[in-house]
Amino acid sequence: MPRLLIIALTLLAMPAMAQEIGFGGLQADVSAPVEVAADSLSVEQESGRAIFTGNVVIGQGEMRLSAREVTVEYADGGQSRIKSLHARGEVTLVSGEDAAEAAEATYDVESGHVTLIGDVVMTRGGNVLTGDRMQVDLATGTARVDGRVRSVFQPGEN
Template identity: 70%
Template sequence: MLRYLPALALVVALPAWGQNLTFGGMRADTSAPVEIAADALAVNQSDGTAVFTGNVVIGQGAMRLSAGRVDVTYAEGGTTRIRSLRAEGDVTLVSGDDAAEAQEALYDVEAGQVTLIGDVILAQGGNVLTGQRMEVDLATGAARVEGRVRTILQPGQQGGGN
């Protein structure tokens, strides 16, 4: 029986300082256009912000983010370039075979950095990782998870289902 122990799914609780990983498909062309679809939009020209509500779906290249509400801050000079996004309410981030859920997401478009906050769940193939905060560098796909990190690793699989 003990010889089969390594083949069993592992559950690992790591210290709250975090875990580094590669978010396999979570790379994005940060120079690609950002497309947003929603049920409603309110724009405030005076402070350069917009609020998208209801079934919000944001796409940039192969990356998709969905949420109940997304606040957009535009870069200086009008509404032609987005500086940052703040999503809340059933946030889901998908890229390739990787998917993550959280309570909130902050996307610094100019820096190419996404931060997921609150009850983060990351699924890569059959592997699952949870924590309280995950930061992803979209240029490299490198990610860092913090806050009572837990992983479930399936035998014979690596991140991204490979």
């Protein structure tokens, strides 16, 4: 059996608690404008939040995040600068050839970190990585997956 295949089978046979991976496709320009489109919008002036519902799609550069509902929190309660986004329901994060799905996600716009939680599935080509939680640094394109981590790697793919 080729050595790489033995290593891959060994990794698949035992559960990993955490795995750090390169995520070049999910690298994004965190200084680019954030665009939000949705079926409806509810603004809460006092709390400095906006709630987008129905077919929500958020774009920042090449990155796209979609969900059923996204709550936008503005810095200092105003609406001039987005502090964070919290997405719920069929969350999908796509950039380049990388895609990730989860039950929910939080995007800290100021730091450029996205945390996906709940049945996370990341794909790149035919390769698949699953876990309970994934933290992505969009500035560097690196990610850390925690929980019951499982990987499937296709021979001949990076």
